[in-house]
Amino acid sequence: NAGVMQNPRHLVRRRGQEARLRCSPMKGHSHVYWYRQLPEEGLKFMVYLQKENIIDESGMPKERFSAEFPKEGPSILRIQQVVRGDSAAYFCASSPMGVGRNTEAFFGQGTRLTVV
Amino acid sequence: GNSVTQMEGPVTLSEEAFLTINCTYTATGYPSLFWYVQYPGEGLQLLLKATKADDKGSNKGFEATYRKETTSFHLEKGSVQVSDSAVYFCALGGTDKLIFGTGTRLQVFP
Numbered sequence: 615n616a617g618v619m620q621n622p623r624h625l626v627r628r629r630g631q632e633a634r635l636r637c638s639p640m641k642g643h644s645h646v647y648w649y650r651q652l653p654e655e656g657l658k659f660m661v662y663l664q665k666e667n668i669i670d671e672s673g674m675p676k677e678r679f680s681a682e683f684p685k686e687g688p689s690i691l692r693i694q695q696v697v698r699g700d701s702a703a704y705f706c707a708s709s710p711m712g713v714g715r716n717t718e719a720f721f722g723q724g725t726r727l728t729v730v
Numbered sequence: 731g732n733s734v735t736q737m738e739g740p741v742t743l744s745e746e747a748f749l750t751i752n753c754t755y756t757a758t759g760y761p762s763l764f765w766y767v768q769y770p771g772e773g774l775q776l777l778l779k780a781t782k783a784d785d786k787g788s789n790k791g792f793e794a795t796y797r798k799e800t801t802s803f804h805l806e807k808g809s810v811q812v813s814d815s816a817v818y819f820c821a822l823g824g825t826d827k828l829i830f831g832t833g834t835r836l837q838v839f840p
Binding site: 618620647649655656657658659662669670705707712713717718719720721722723724 | 762764766772773774775776779819823826827828829830831832833
């Protein structure tokens with residue numbers, strides 16, 4: 615059973631371009647979470663999705679950022695018109711049900727976005 | 731709201747020293763508590779967890795006890811190794827997402 619797969623592992627974009635980050639959850643997992651890790655900082659929650667639904671996007675910047683988790687295919691985190699401050703590691707996690715008592719989330723290896 | 735506070739790092743130890751990384755939390759209800767570890771250039775891996783008060787999670791020589799009276803979940807290891815060098819994150823679950831502390835970098839020297 616493959617783990618959470620994120621691609622690309624490294625992504626370089628020029629300011630103003632779009633960045634698309636992909637996350638394939640573990641088999642059987644229908645809950646996906648995106649986190650952002652700035653250099654030397656902790657993980658900040660961005661968005662929580664189930665298939666075709668956004669459950670909680672309280673950590674997502676209001677502009678330029680969007681996320682989806684379609685019925686078929688991976689979850690996508692999309693950043694439009696990237697700026698230098700978007701440079702960070704973006705981690706995806708998945709779980710078979712909502713994270714809660716005795717339910718852990720499994721993390722991918724992250725996508726490291728560099729905006730030049 | 732729910733939150734997690736970890737001691738700041740880096741924590742620098744010699745091999746075979748005793749390790750404690752403090753973690754306290756603020757939460758409503760009865761959250762689950764987790765420790766995750768991140769090795770350089772990698773994602774997070776679950777190290778251990780506890781789901782109710784007085785539970786002790788343990789793995790690879792690491793332990794942490796869920797203390798409701800002190801709202802704490804301190805990570806301990808009796809004898810660290812160089813290979814334990816990593817960033818350790820305390821996290822709180824039980825809501826619709828995991829809430830992480832800021833992480834504590836551990837550096838172990840031979």
